[in-house]
Amino acid sequence: MLEPMVSGDEPGDGDLPPIPGKRYFTIGEVSELCGVKPHVLRYWEQEFPQLKPVKRRGNRRYYQRHDVLIVRQIRNLLYDQGFTIGGARQQLSGEGAKHDMNQTHQVLRQLRLELEEILQILRR
Numbered sequence: 001m002l003e004p005m006v007s008g009d010e011p012g013d014g015d016l017p018p019i020p021g022k023r024y025f026t027i028g029e030v031s032e033l034c035g036v037k038p039h040v041l042r043y044w045e046q047e048f049p050q051l052k053p054v055k056r057r058g059n060r061r062y063y064q065r066h067d068v069l070i071v072r073q074i075r076n077l078l079y080d081q082g083f084t085i086g087g088a089r090q091q092l093s094g095e096g097a098k099h100d101m102n103q104t105h106q107v108l109r110q111l112r113l114e115l116e117e118i119l120q121i122l123r124r
Contacts, residue, residue, distance in 0.1 A: 016033065025064075026063075027063070048089060
């Protein structure tokens, strides 16, 4: 029986196969779906708290769809966007977005001050 195919939801998934519509995936299946070797997946489990596959019978890993999406997101951050492990971890936890927003606010404040100075010069 053919299973329905569901396309990936993450940017940069164009070169990866669609995720089949099933409940659990083995580490080998996730490896193929995400273009990452199994030993890399096991390493990422230690580095990214968001990645927690279910472990059953003899410590065998079973990934769910959301795990596959997280792996694809991690892969995109590390391989496509050039983040370090720590930087990718921050991006996934949302701290990266907070840091980016702080920098944006600082730049905007500085820009406003400079524009106000230019306006004062033009009024003279």
